[in-house]
Amino acid sequence: MTQNPSLSPAPFTFDVQACDGRARAGVFHTPHGDILTPVFAPVGTQATVKAVTPAQLHELGVNLILSNTYHLYLRPGDERIAALGGLHRFMNWSKPILTDSGGFQVFSLTGIRKIDEDGVNFKSHIDGSMHRFTPEKSMAVQENLGADIIMAFDECALPHDREYSQQAMVRTHAWAERCLRAKSHPTQALFGIVQGGVFLDLRKQSAEFIASLGFPGHAIGGLSVGESKIEMHAVLELVDGILPESKPRYLMGVGTPEDLIHGVLRGIDMFDCVLPTRLARHNAALTRAMGRLNLVNAAYAEDPTPIDDTCACYTCQHYSRAYLRHLIIAKEMLAATLLSIHNIHTLVQLARDMRQAIIEERFDAFTAENFRKREQEG
Amino acid sequence: MTQNPSLSPAPFTFDVQACDGRARAGVFHTPHGDILTPVFAPVGTQATVKAVTPAQLHELGVNLILSNTYHLYLRPGDERIAALGGLHRFMNWSKPILTDSGGFQVFSLTGIRKIDEDGVNFKSHIDGSMHRFTPEKSMAVQENLGADIIMAFDECALPHDREYSQQAMVRTHAWAERCLRAKSHPTQALFGIVQGGVFLDLRKQSAEFIASLGFPGHAIGGLSVGESKIEMHAVLELVDGILPESKPRYLMGVGTPEDLIHGVLRGIDMFDCVLPTRLARHNAALTRAMGRLNLVNAAYAEDPTPIDDTCACYTCQHYSRAYLRHLIIAKEMLAATLLSIHNIHTLVQLARDMRQAIIEERFDAFTAENFRKREQEG
Numbered sequence A, B: 001m002t003q004n005p006s007l008s009p010a011p012f013t014f015d016v017q018a019c020d021g022r023a024r025a026g027v028f029h030t031p032h033g034d035i036l037t038p039v040f041a042p043v044g045t046q047a048t049v050k051a052v053t054p055a056q057l058h059e060l061g062v063n064l065i066l067s068n069t070y071h072l073y074l075r076p077g078d079e080r081i082a083a084l085g086g087l088h089r090f091m092n093w094s095k096p097i098l099t100d101s102g103g104f105q106v107f108s109l110t111g112i113r114k115i116d117e118d119g120v121n122f123k124s125h126i127d128g129s130m131h132r133f134t135p136e137k138s139m140a141v142q143e144n145l146g147a148d149i150i151m152a153f154d155e156c157a158l159p160h161d162r163e164y165s166q167q168a169m170v171r172t173h174a175w176a177e178r179c180l181r182a183k184s185h186p187t188q189a190l191f192g193i194v195q196g197g198v199f200l201d202l203r204k205q206s207a208e209f210i211a212s213l214g215f216p217g218h219a220i221g222g223l224s225v226g227e228s229k230i231e232m233h234a235v236l237e238l239v240d241g242i243l244p245e246s247k248p249r250y251l252m253g254v255g256t257p258e259d260l261i262h263g264v265l266r267g268i269d270m271f272d273c274v275l276p277t278r279l280a281r282h283n284a285a286l287t288r289a290m291g292r293l294n295l296v297n298a299a300y301a302e303d304p305t306p307i308d309d310t311c312a313c314y315t316c317q318h319y320s321r322a323y324l325r326h327l328i329i330a331k332e333m334l335a336a337t338l339l340s341i342h343n344i345h346t347l348v349q350l351a352r353d354m355r356q357a358i359i360e361e362r363f364d365a366f367t368a369e370n371f372r373k374r375e376q377e378g
Helices: A054-060 A069-076 A077-084 A089-093 A102-107 A136-143 A162-182 A200-212 A229-240 A257-265 A277-279 A316-317 A321-329 A334-359 A363-377 B054-059 B068-072 B076-082 B087-091 B101-109 B135-145 B162-182 B201-213 B229-240 B257-265 B275-281 B315-318 B321-329 B333-357 B364-378
Strands: A014-018 A023-030 A035-036 A039-042 A065-067 A097-099 A112-116 A120-123 A130-133 A149-151 A189-194 A218-220 A249-251 A270-273 A285-286 A292-295 B014-020 B023-030 B033-037 B040-042 B065-067 B097-099 B113-116 B120-123 B132-133 B147-152 B189-194 B216-222 B249-251 B270-273 B282-287 B291-296
Touching: A014 A334, A023 A257, A023 A334, A023 B068, A035 A039, A035 A334, A039 A065, A054 A136, A054 A334, A065 A069, A069 A077, A069 A102, A069 A136, A089 A097, A089 B321, A102 A120, A130 A136, A136 A149, A136 A162, A162 A189, A162 A200, A189 A200, A189 A249, A189 B315, A200 A229, A218 A229, A229 A249, A229 A257, A229 A334, A257 A270, A257 A334, A257 A363, A277 A285, A277 A334, A277 B033, A285 A334, A316 A334, A321 A334, A321 B087, A334 A363, B014 B333, B023 B333, B033 B040, B033 B333, B040 B065, B040 B333, B054 B333, B068 B076, B068 B135, B076 B135, B087 B097, B097 B135, B101 B120, B132 B135, B135 B147, B135 B162, B135 B257, B135 B270, B162 B189, B162 B201, B162 B333, B189 B201, B201 B229, B216 B229, B229 B249, B229 B257, B257 B270, B257 B333, B257 B364, B270 B333, B275 B282, B275 B333, B282 B333, B315 B333, B321 B333, B333 B364
Parallel strands: A039 A270, A065 A097, A097 A149, A149 A189, A189 A218, A218 A249, A249 A270, B040 B270, B065 B097, B097 B147, B147 B189, B189 B216, B216 B249, B249 B270
Antiparallel strands: A014 A023, A023 A035, A112 A120, A120 A130, A285 A292, B014 B023, B023 B033, B113 B120, B120 B132, B282 B291
């Protein structure tokens, strides 16, 4: 009787619990707990979701956060984090974590770089020092960090350059295979990434190739980087028909309440975005029905109402727009905290509500209602 | 039977529950709850204790905060706060609040000013606009804010200028009488302030005069502004023998763990200071036994231990020095939040521990133990 007596499901299995049209409600099992989908993950770039504590994230019902491999590799260093017990312990987050591959930041944040078939040379945005990422290096860094879900090292091209999109896709495919070979920790799930810009033939080729490699989950990369919503939706509809339904689908770097609904309508299960915390630091509140409110606006100076009187978050339950505006004008840090709490709640609650609507087979009515509200208020 | 059936004690009565030497453990009853003394009040200058939420303050066991009349009068305006339901509601703080009179800030923060017997003209540090505070105006502003404890408008002189100390004291006495006449809300307790710099004859005169006016509580102002510890302690010992024992004594703008202990040893019940939150924003952790730790220090980069392994605060229970240093180096707001939580805890817990030691009649042993620890570590 040396067998593990635990009855919990094997890590990294994905159970689709309900479908409504293409939308799915599921559960992805990880060593740090179950992720109920659809799920929105706030971003903790530097091992902290900016301006909020893990205790506040728990209270918000967040059950997945993303952290950035590129940033943590440079500072404080993945080996240092490993020596301190891994990222969960370092940042005091006991639920699931996803790390990206570092690819997107290397291509978007760093200055001088050289790309070859083997990897990428880049210059630190912090101190200008030179570094090199390869698929193997990205796996090693992500294994040091120890997130539950790790991402294959990919190249994200500008969406409308066909030749570059094709080159980047071919490289992304070769690198995906190398990541699979390099990955060694059974406590981490490696997701593959579909690339191909806005070109449907490339996306088809990429989704088929990535799906063939047997990853436990699939991401769609290279969207929300400048293409139109029509182009984004066309890509999502295409890959939805190709990626296996038994694995979670993750739309990277998205996004707004509308983008989440459009994604779920097209079979997406997971999202992440810096939007809620970045908007908060720019004084903006994200709402489901009213769009964005910029609380620095003088119109709010004497407004005793909350950001959104239908919202159940700590901020809306306790603070007026007038108080939030005062904090912003007085340059008080609490403004970013209270707005981050509200904005994260908006997206996390939207994901929960979508899940419930799917389970109750009323997702069409839910989306119609939500889009109608936006149009009335917009 | 139209009588109020509530059994709670009349507001603003002070019960001394235990004495040990000159140290006292008491309870001050206010409309927003009881204040157990000795008490340390964190400062929420602009209607927020910087970088922490009221929920976090509740968790820390904070039961009194101070807010600044000068700042709130200028921004967002005391009339606006009154229109929004008062300061408690505005900032979502349901426990007791104390507002200062605005005097100290007018004399320390503003540029051009003119003092006469009637009041002070000053220039806003925000936009340079001209304003005038009188005792009556300070009362009106503090009544608009609606704190439980409000302070008489006083003039704080530099501690070593005898002539100015005497002039300021005389004005402070006249203004104290005008504040008493101007004050009108029965739901607020007005405290008088003893001035007189480091001059014991002036302090004696001031304590006797202020004590004669019948305030429900007394403050000692004009300390911790540049005088020596010996001078501070001499003033405290002097006024301790004059101020009535049946009223709480409040040492304004103090301070450090040592200052709190020295104050309680000399009959002080209440303290406030920006120190814990200001140090936090300068990367410093306040400890009872180890003095101050500057967490930006490279020595902490790989240190897996908490700030203080004897500390029960959220920060010390969950975060390493290495993580806190990372947040500081990465310029993450969470650093200020986690350090503020720790620093406030240090002083609030010290006040609680002093209270317990007084009740158990072991305050001498407690102070000896605490001062010995400091010397060993220092």
